[in-house]
Amino acid sequence: MGRWQLAVGILYHVLQSMTANSVRAGWGEPVIQSAATALIEFAYAHGVPIVITQGLRTIAEQDRLYAQGRTKPGQIVTNAKGGYSYHNFDVAIDFALLLPDGSVSWDIRRDGDGDGIADWSEVVADANRIGWEWGGDWTSFKDLPHFQMDFGLSTSDYRAGKRPTQVQLNAVTEKIAQSIQ
Numbered sequence: 001m002g003r004w005q006l007a008v009g010i011l012y013h014v015l016q017s018m019t020a021n022s023v024r025a026g027w028g029e030p031v032i033q034s035a036a037t038a039l040i041e042f043a044y045a046h047g048v049p050i051v052i053t054q055g056l057r058t059i060a061e062q063d064r065l066y067a068q069g070r071t072k073p074g075q076i077v078t079n080a081k082g083g084y085s086y087h088n089f090d091v092a093i094d095f096a097l098l099l100p101d102g103s104v105s106w107d108i109r110r111d112g113d114g115d116g117i118a119d120w121s122e123v124v125a126d127a128n129r130i131g132w133e134w135g136g137d138w139t140s141f142k143d144l145p146h147f148q149m150d151f152g153l154s155t156s157d158y159r160a161g162k163r164p165t166q167v168q169l170n171a172v173t174e175k176i177a178q179s180i181q
Contacts, residue, residue, distance in 0.1 A: 029091065031169045031176075035130050035149060036093050038176045042126040047113030049098040050123055053145065057087040079141045080155075089158040092148035093132075095123065108144060120144070131175045 036052055043050045057065070059082035069076035078085065086092035096104035097112065097119055108120040115122075124134050127147050135143030149172060151164035 029164065029169060031172045032091055032093075032149065034176055035132065035172060038130050038179070039093075039095070039123070039127055039132065039147070042130070042179070043123045046122050046126070047115070048119040048122050050095045051098045051104055052093050053096050053104065054087065054094040055092070056090040057085065059083055059088060062088055078143070083159055084155045086148040086150055086155065086158075089155070091150060091158075091164075092146060094145040095147070096145060097123075106145060129179045131172050 032055075036055070040050055040052070062078070062080065062082040062085050064072075065078045066081045068074040068078075082088065087094075096106055097110060099105055099112070108118060110119050111117065112119050113122075124136065127134060132147035132149060135141075135146030135148070151168045151172075153162055153164065
C-alpha cells in the first residue's frame with residue numbers, strides 16, 4: 001500500500017470515528033464539530049493523524065470517571081464531577097494520536113512524523129490556532145488530551161441553561177476560516 005493510500009485510509013478511519021462520536025454526542029453546536037474537524041485536518045496536514053476519543057459525556061459517565069482513582073480502581077483522570085465538566089455540555093473533546101497500525105497513543109513525546117517536534121505539541125499548536133483551550137495549560141490539573149471552547153461561560157452558566165451567543169459562535173467560525181488561509 002502506497003503512502004497516499006495509507007494516508008487516505010487513516011483519514012477515513014479518523015473521520016468515521018469522529019462521525020460515530022458526533023452521532024452519539026449530537027454536537028450541540030455545529031461550530032464545535034467544525035472546530036474538531038478542522039483540528040483533525042490541520043494535524044493530518046502536519047503528518048500527525050489524530051482521532052477524537054471523546055466528545056459529549058453524560059452526567060453518569062462523568063461521575064464514573066470522577067470515581068476512578070477515588071472510590072473505584074484506576075488512576076484519577078478528572079477533577080470534575082458530573083455537571084461540572086465542559087464535556088457534559090458538548091463543548092469539549094479529547095484526542096489521541098492515531099498510529100499507522102490503527103491503534104492510538106497518548107505519548108506526548110512521540111515524533112512519528114520525524115520533524116523534530118513532538119506530535120502532541122504540533123496538535124496543541126493547531127488547536128490553539130483554531131481557538132481551543134488546552135487542558136495542558138491548566139495549573140491545578142493538567143488534562144493533556146483535553147480541548148474545550150467554553151465561550152466565556154462557566155459550567156454553572158451551562159447548568160443554568162445559558163448557551164453561547166451567535167456572535168460568539170460566528171467568531172469561532174471566522175477563526176477557523178482564517179486559520180485555513
